[in-house]
Amino acid sequence: MKVLDLEGFLELSYTPPNNWENRVRKPMNIYALFSDGNRWRSELFSVIKFGETQQITTKTVSPDFLGTGLCLFYPTTENLASELEELPQAAYWAASVPEWRATSGFFNENAQTSYQAEIYPLPSQASMLTFHPFIQFSKVENYLLVINVISKPDVTEHEIDIFNSANLKHIGVSNASTNSVSIIPLNQYGFTSNDLPIFLSRKMAGIPFGLAVAQDKSMFSLEHTHPPASLVLFGNRNQMQSRIKKSWLKRIDAPI
Numbered sequence: 001m002k003v004l005d006l007e008g009f010l011e012l013s014y015t016p017p018n019n020w021e022n023r024v025r026k027p028m029n030i031y032a033l034f035s036d037g038n039r040w041r042s043e044l045f046s047v048i049k050f051g052e053t054q055q056i057t058t059k060t061v062s063p064d065f066l067g068t069g070l071c072l073f074y075p076t077t078e079n080l081a082s083e084l085e086e087l088p089q090a091a092y093w094a095a096s097v098p099e100w101r102a103t104s105g106f107f108n109e110n111a112q113t114s115y116q117a118e119i120y121p122l123p124s125q126a127s128m129l130t131f132h133p134f135i136q137f138s139k140v141e142n143y144l145l146v147i148n149v150i151s152k153p154d155v156t157e158h159e160i161d162i163f164n165s166a167n168l169k170h171i172g173v174s175n176a177s178t179n180s181v182s183i184i185p186l187n188q189y190g191f192t193s194n195d196l197p198i199f200l201s202r203k204m205a206g207i208p209f210g211l212a213v214a215q216d217k218s219m220f221s222l223e224h225t226h227p228p229a230s231l232v233l234f235g236n237r238n239q240m241q242s243r244i245k246k247s248w249l250k251r252i253d254a255p256i
Contacts, residue, residue, distance in 0.1 A: 001181045002058045002066045003145065004213065006106040006220070010073060010117065013053040017098050024092060025050040028075040033087065034065045035153040035179040040084040045073065057107075068155055068180035070147065072119075086151045087121055105222060106211075113222040119207070121151040124178075126205035129245050131165065132197040134210030134223045135186065141213045142186040144199060145222075146176040146206040155179050156204075162189065163198040163252050170252075178204060183211070198252065 001008040014028065032045040045061070048054050056073060058066060065071040074080075076092050093100040105114030128146075135142050146160070155177055162172040162184075171189055176182035184199075191197055199208065213220040228244045229237040 001071075001104065001106070001145075001147070002069050003106070003181060003183050003211070004143075005217075006108055006213070007058045008106055009055060009057040009104065009112075009114075011053065011055045011103040011114075012048060012073065012075070013101075014048045014050050014075075015053075017100055021097065024077075026077050028077060028092065029079065030054070031074045031076065031080050032061065032065050033072040033074055033084070034070070035068060035155055037155040038153060040087060040153045042080045042082055042084055044080075048075070068177065069183075070149070070179065070181045072149065085153075087149070089151075106220065108217055108220075110218050111220055113220055115209075115222060115224065119147070119149055121149055122205040122207075124150045124152060124154075125203075128160075128199070128201040128204060128206045128208070129248060130199050130206075130208040131225060132186075132199065132208070132210055133225070134212065134221075135191050135193075135195070135197070136212040136221070137193065139215045141215060142191075143211040143213070144184040144186060144197075145209040145211050146182045146184070146199075146201075147209070148176065148178045148180060148182075148204060148206045150178050153179060158201055158204040160184065161200045161202075163200065164191070165196040165198050166194060168252050176201065176204060176206060182206075198248070200249075200252070 027047050027049050030046045030048055032043045033040050101116050102118045103114050104117030157175050157177045160174045160176050163170055174184040209222055209224045211222055229241040232240045
């Protein structure tokens with residue numbers, strides 16, 4: 001990812017997450033995948049051998065890969081065509097206890113922050129409702145990052161409505177795009193420590209992150225909340241998440 005004046009990085013470790021599942025040891029082709037709005041463009045970036053770790057940064061990839069701020073890297077034993085109608089689906093590093101992990105994040109000359117960055121395509125017809133409890137104060141610039149990846153290469157802009165959960169008032173509208181990383185400045189809304197922002201996209205799913213950057217660039221942090229379904233131990237997770245979402249949509253009077 002490339003946002004603001006921060007550099008992005010991705011670290012891939014070809015080391016299995018367990019010793020009983022998916023014992024792939026063949027060299028993997030690492031393809032860079034990025035959307036031009038009409039096709040997924042595919043380019044062989046590197047080859048990784050079993051046991052190796054590779055780090056990719058926005059300093060080492062072509063700026064052409066980052067037109068939407070987001071470039072994907074896909075490991076495969078196959079050869080991909082240079083143009084694709086949809087993202088490839090085969091999981092060559094497939095494992096479930098736990099899954100394979102990748103590390104991604106941002107860095108500058110002073111600091112670095114990261115998270116577990118593997119991603120699967122999101123539904124093309126979906127919505128997003130998220131809260132942002134990570135506002136920081138005192139000479140810090142706050143942003144919401146929205147990451148979206150869908151199977152088709154379309155880059156389509158959608159509105160994101162912003163509410164304050166303290167009084168349920170609608171306070172603004174911003175935009176985010178599919179197959180992109182979109183950044184929404186938050187300081188302009190004047191949130192206080194007693195406020196909890198709500199972000200609603202009626203037409204696009206997304207993975208939301210709070211990015212806080214010190215004005216002197218000496219510190220930054222990247223945080224995200226977990227969806228309610230991940231906190232449900234028994235029963236139907238998705239149904240419970242849907243009930244929570246509908247309850248909040250009713251409170252802010254925002255039908256989808």
